[in-house]
Amino acid sequence: MRAFNHLVGLAVLALAAGPALAQTDYPLTINNCGVDVTFAAAPERVVTIKSTATEMLLALGLGEKIVGVGFQDGPVPEPWAAAAADLSVLSEKLPSQEVVLEVEPDLVYGGWESNFAADGAGERASLAALGVASYVSPPACRSITPAKLSFEGLFADIAEMGTIFDVSSAADALIAEQKATLESIAPDTRGLTALWYSSGTKTPYVGAGSNAPAMMMAALGLTNIMGDVDDGWISASWEAIVDANPDVIILVDAAWNPVAQKKKLLAENPITSQLDAVVHERYLVVPFAASEAGVRNVGASVDMAAQLAALSFDR
Structure with missing residues (x-):
């Protein structure tokens, strides 16, 4: 955990120092897991389901936009714990569509595609009809087969989230810090x-x-x-x-x-x-x-x- 804490600490410093530049042109349409999602502006009220979604936004300094979380897999790491302390827990498991809609989100961000089911947070088409955008962590797509995951692909996902929320400078800083830390790993050579x-x-x-x-x-x-x-x-x-x-x-x-x-x-x-x-x-x-x-x-x-x-x- 010491290396992880150091990584996040460096990213937080980089985000604080980075310029706040408006770089995204709206409306923005992104194809996500085979679904076209259009954003008229940067989302302001987000429900995150699964820790991967919550922690992505926290790492980008977007914690204040999270209006509710569900189905978290464990405690938020210490570097983000303060930002996560006041997050509203909608459900310890997968929240229902009714519970999700009560907090009036403009985006539901899920860590698994299966989060978007009729007996879960709501089907994506159903949410869209109600004016609520949805986004699935791309490596978790199931309706289409995602490419084999690589760190470069993961960094591209961070960049896409930066574009959606108009915080590309923050995303670039986070990516740069993660790349530098990744390069510090010396792969084991024992043929294990x-x-x-x-x-x-x-x-x-x-x-x-x-x-x-x-x-x-x-x-x-x-x-x-x-x-x-x-x-x-x-x-x-x-x-x-x-x-x-x-x-x-x-x-x-x-x-x-x-x-x-x-x-x-x-x-x-x-x-x-x-x-x-x-x-x-x-x-x-x-x-x-x-x-x-x-x-x-x-x-x-x-x-x-x-x-x-x-x-x-x-x-």
Whole structure:
């Protein structure tokens, strides 16, 4: 977390020093997950669903525009905690359309495309008919297949959000700081393989080859044992994991499936207990909110690089 805090601190200083220039011409139309979204002006009242959406706006200095949050994956990191302290929580889980509309948003920004359902925040067409724009984090698109995620693609998403809100200078500053920090990572050269274990007990849900897990593992110099599967996350089998016998296991720390629970399962399951990574406790830990595509990926990669460098492979 120290590297992440340093990264965000530098970005905050850059944002404070940067010029406030109006750069966006409205009306602005953006194709988002196959849906054309038109903004007559910069959004002023935003509902964010999922931590990735909330933290994107906080990182761009747009916290005052957030009128409600829902389905947050964990606490906001300390550098943004003050800005997030007064955010109104609409629902601990996915808020309904009725709850969302009560705060009169002009934009609903979702971290998952599935957030926009009739039994959720509302279908995108339904919201549009009511004059409410919607935006899905591009790597989370499902109605169209997103490109394999890269840090350059992630930086392009930050730039797009800067354009939407007419804060391109802030977005440019954030991108510059993230690029500089990303370049500080020295990929591991030991030829190590890794498993990204997100959740699941009987059937493990793991990081595959095309989204944030693959992107971060590549930055670390790790070979993803599920990297040949063209998907973000997949349901795998413990037998396939045992056959691959990864050198390192990345554990996603989530409130509903914490690291301690994962370690206990791996150590007690006869199928996995003899894995080299389990026997020697070669684990890296990443918070759930930093495991999906967003502004925390760079900081999380730096933190995991330090964890990886500290691991011993002496027998």
